[in-house]
Amino acid sequence: MKHLLSIEQLSREEIEGILDRAESFAEVGRRDIKKVPTLRGRTVVSLFYESSTRTSSSFDLAAKRLSADVVSVKAAGSSVEKGESLKDTVATLSAYDPAAIVIRHPYAGAAQMVAGWTAAAVVNAGDGKHEHPSQALLDVYTLRRKLGSLEGIRIWIVGDVLHSRVARSNLIAFTRMGAEVTVSGPPTLIPRGIEELGCEVSYSLDGIEQAEVVYALRMQKERMSESFVPSLREYAASFQIDTRRLEPRQLLMHPGPVNRGVELSGEAIDSPQSLISEQVAAGLVVRMAILYELLAGAEGAPSGEGEGSKPTPIGTPA
Amino acid sequence: MSLADLLDVRPGENAHLVLRRATVLDPVASINAIHDVVIREGTIAALASPGEADADGAEVVEAEGLHAFPAFFDPHVHLRTPGQEHKEDIATGTRAAAAGGYCGVLAMANTAPPVSTASDVVALRNLARVDASVPVGFFATVSRGMLGKELTDMVELREAGAIGFSDDGVPIANANLMRRALQYQHLCGGNLSLHEEDLDLSATGAMHEGAVSAALGLEGIPSISESTMIARDAALARYEGARVHALHVSSSESIHVLCEAKEAGTRITAEVTPHHLCLTDEVVRTLDARRFKMSPPLRSESDRQALIGALRDGTLDCIATDHAPHTLEEKEVPYEQAMDGVTGLETAFAALHTELVLPGVIDLGLLVERMAGGAEPFDLERPTLAPGSEANVVLCDLGAEWTVGEDGYESRSANSWCAGQTLTGRVLMTVAAGQVAFRLRSFSLGVAS
Numbered sequence: 001m002k003h004l005l006s007i008e009q010l011s012r013e014e015i016e017g018i019l020d021r022a023e024s025f026a027e028v029g030r031r032d033i034k035k036v037p038t039l040r041g042r043t044v045v046s047l048f049y050e051s052s053t054r055t056s057s058s059f060d061l062a063a064k065r066l067s068a069d070v071v072s073v074k075a076a077g078s079s080v081e082k083g084e085s086l087k088d089t090v091a092t093l094s095a096y097d098p099a100a101i102v103i104r105h106p107y108a109g110a111a112q113m114v115a116g117w118t119a120a121a122v123v124n125a126g127d128g129k130h131e132h133p134s135q136a137l138l139d140v141y142t143l144r145r146k147l148g149s150l151e152g153i154r155i156w157i158v159g160d161v162l163h164s165r166v167a168r169s170n171l172i173a174f175t176r177m178g179a180e181v182t183v184s185g186p187p188t189l190i191p192r193g194i195e196e197l198g199c200e201v202s203y204s205l206d207g208i209e210q211a212e213v214v215y216a217l218r219m220q221k222e223r224m225s226e227s228f229v230p231s232l233r234e235y236a237a238s239f240q241i242d243t244r245r246l247e248p249r250q251l252l253m254h255p256g257p258v259n260r261g262v263e264l265s266g267e268a269i270d271s272p273q274s275l276i277s278e279q280v281a282a283g284l285v286v287r288m289a290i291l292y293e294l295l296a297g298a299e300g301a302p303s304g305e306g307e308g309s310k311p312t313p314i315g316t317p318a
Numbered sequence: 319m320s321l322a323d324l325l326d327v328r329p330g331e332n333a334h335l336v337l338r339r340a341t342v343l344d345p346v347a348s349i350n351a352i353h354d355v356v357i358r359e360g361t362i363a364a365l366a367s368p369g370e371a372d373a374d375g376a377e378v379v380e381a382e383g384l385h386a387f388p389a390f391f392d393p394h395v396h397l398r399t400p401g402q403e404h405k406e407d408i409a410t411g412t413r414a415a416a417a418g419g420y421c422g423v424l425a426m427a428n429t430a431p432p433v434s435t436a437s438d439v440v441a442l443r444n445l446a447r448v449d450a451s452v453p454v455g456f457f458a459t460v461s462r463g464m465l466g467k468e469l470t471d472m473v474e475l476r477e478a479g480a481i482g483f484s485d486d487g488v489p490i491a492n493a494n495l496m497r498r499a500l501q502y503q504h505l506c507g508g509n510l511s512l513h514e515e516d517l518d519l520s521a522t523g524a525m526h527e528g529a530v531s532a533a534l535g536l537e538g539i540p541s542i543s544e545s546t547m548i549a550r551d552a553a554l555a556r557y558e559g560a561r562v563h564a565l566h567v568s569s570s571e572s573i574h575v576l577c578e579a580k581e582a583g584t585r586i587t588a589e590v591t592p593h594h595l596c597l598t599d600e601v602v603r604t605l606d607a608r609r610f611k612m613s614p615p616l617r618s619e620s621d622r623q624a625l626i627g628a629l630r631d632g633t634l635d636c637i638a639t640d641h642a643p644h645t646l647e648e649k650e651v652p653y654e655q656a657m658d659g660v661t662g663l664e665t666a667f668a669a670l671h672t673e674l675v676l677p678g679v680i681d682l683g684l685l686v687e688r689m690a691g692g693a694e695p696f697d698l699e700r701p702t703l704a705p706g707s708e709a710n711v712v713l714c715d716l717g718a719e720w721t722v723g724e725d726g727y728e729s730r731s732a733n734s735w736c737a738g739q740t741l742t743g744r745v746l747m748t749v750a751a752g753q754v755a756f757r758l759r760s761f762s763l764g765v766a767s
Contacts (some may be wrong), residue, residue, distance in 0.1 A: 087650055107652035107653065107654045108653055109605030109653045110652045113650075113652060128535060129536070162537075168533070191527075191532035192527055192531075193530070193533075196532065
């Protein structure tokens, strides 16, 4: 694997490989010194054209825990604001000879284009409404830890599917791992033709009680003005996941940030069946695993470094 | 009226040619046989028995095994003059047309600034008389500055020589303005070429709405954003007894509307592009904006099949390239940000021959007929090989394979939708309005001694 551009590109075996690697990093996080030397002396550039808390901080921290040098570039305050094209920005950053470029961009296919312009491994940290593969991997990781396997598990993805890269990547990842996925939301927010990705479509929450997992999507406030929904109040009345609609045995997930009281009720977020904090924690180890697979895995290992596949901590007393 | 009478071209020598033993195909004139095509003083003088025409000082082209067709006519190209000559100009655009076998093109008015005044039209016509390799006609905009608010001085524009009217690039959203233009047509004449799209329905869409847009997370442009506007304008044209031409029809819903309108006697003609006939939205999975982003978008396979059916039964009158040159910088950006449009003049015939004729989807005669079908909706004589006609001839080698872009382009831009593809069928020579407009460099000619 040279780049991580989409979930679409990954086989089930490749997904499992990354998740197994992430399991091994979970142990590193429990140590006092949470660092391994794998990427020592190598540079990871993170290039964010959109605001992000979770994804950018966890990629940065993941790279640091692997001992890489990290350069974070945000579009705001950079030469992007002076009108520099994506191609030229990538050429500039590539001059530092980075091992990896992690990119988030508001338009589909941006990561793929960047991969054509740089020798670095490219990680898609979200491209428009297209894909968000690291989110899907951490969600599968979270569920696999909780349930053992996704085989035959029924998952409902609820909300603004139309504008959600998370919905798309997760739908592909969940079905590839053997789950049965239903997407649910008002017809204005379900893209025409989505069922060809191998899911069921439901324009109401009727039947959600059959699901083992309910995955709620963020409902953006600006969707009202575009008439996708008449009001957030009306949306919440039909699609909010609350403790009345959520059965105690069901697991609840959300990619964050949550609009408390819109797509999820406060009690649902705070309920023990909510996996939202686990998802954030999983984000770190899964992103470590992604960088490891790309930069130090079988194909990506630099010659002469001689690191084994088992990460070893540094700073442990000899 | 012949092309030379109504359009503008750089004056040159009239052709004296004999195309020896050419396979001559002009389905409209019911010509399908091997002949010596004799061109004198820029006119088809005779279709002589093979090998029997007297050279009489003319250049003799050994055309055995080669095909001679009426040259093609494109009612929809963007020559980008004035204002965007870094993408294309009259010289490069008409060279591309000549290389594609065209004997005439009509240039759209969505330039910078748009062609909205008589002096704009006169200036362009004067430029064409210096720079154009093949005859060019110029559209003027329907609305002043293409802003969709007020009509241009349509009578004056026609008197200055505007071939017709079009706001191509943007639709005429205001139905009342559209109606006024149709009423005014009774005074000024000239067809109205319409970019049919409801921008509210297209919204921020970047590709056809369907399974592929759902998979890519690109916002969709539904087929009905086109078909509902064709329905509106067909109804208006019928009510006003006026005529319209629908540009770049792309969807099966639109074909349905066109069919009904034509059956009801509405004076509506329609064109289709080679890329909509050959490609579907599946190719957008590559997110290659340079080759696969245009307006209207590439649609589904069932739409493509409907277009092919409509090309056969005449619901679609002609093939037009919507040749839309753009620079690399405008295309080398993420798909949603890229400019709409692909070039097509140099590849239209070869691509359609390769994709539709060779696999047996349509026959050669139909392709030849529709490639020249774009003249009549604009009151121009259809190019023909009938003796006595102005010489508008394309000579093709139907067996020749070539790779698009390998030798560069005549066009100033390289955003060809079939860049890198190997096509079968190549234009060797084009005679336009009686003048030799193009010869393939590697095509050697034997001159009679």
